[in-house]
Amino acid sequence: MIRNIAGSVLALAGATAAVWSPFRAWYDGRHGRDYAIDELFTGITDAKGELLGSMLAPFLFAALLTLLGVVLRSRLLVAFAGFVVLGFTVLWMVRVGQAEGSLSIGGDGAGLGDGVATAFGGGILLLLGALVMSGRSRPPHHVDRPPRPTHPTLDGPPPDDTSTPEAPRAHPQTSAPYATTQTYGVPDGYDVPARGDVPARDDVPARDPEQEQGQERGNPPPQR
Structure with missing residues (x-):
């Protein structure tokens, strides 16, 4: 903001x-408003041009560009107005130098006057x-951002789920109880062979099948 104000003041000045420069002396006491604008392209003469057809015309155009540039805050318009002023001033100096043979600067009003310095x-x-x-x-550039994912518990209600919930899977080690109990020992129907190196004991009575059957029926064993 401050830069625009300072630049606008310089541009308006x-x-x-x-x-104001065409109303000052440009060369040998002759004012800039006395030079016709078409003489810059055809050659400088002693004829006096009209006010709106003189060197004042391009400078008025530059002032109009400056006002538009200040209002619109356009640096390009203000810079273009400056090039217009400098360009027509340099073109006038070239044409006057061709007409006079050379340009001189004198303190007694001869040569280039203060009007040229004011234009520059x-x-x-x-x-x-x-x-x-x-x-x-x-204005800042608009950047399209992807939509933020919605959390079901923080940003809104949970989504409707009509699917059947899946049954929890059991751990493979505890999926089923032991079907059978493993028994360690001699399986049924397996005859353990007798070892021949075991000595027979005489104090062990021999098995009596009839006596064993009587014990199972509840009869007392016979006395011997």
């Missing part, structure tokens, strides 16, 4: 100086104003 100063101020101005602020 430069435009004012450029418009106005053009430089216009360029400085364009450099100081910051121009219009650009």
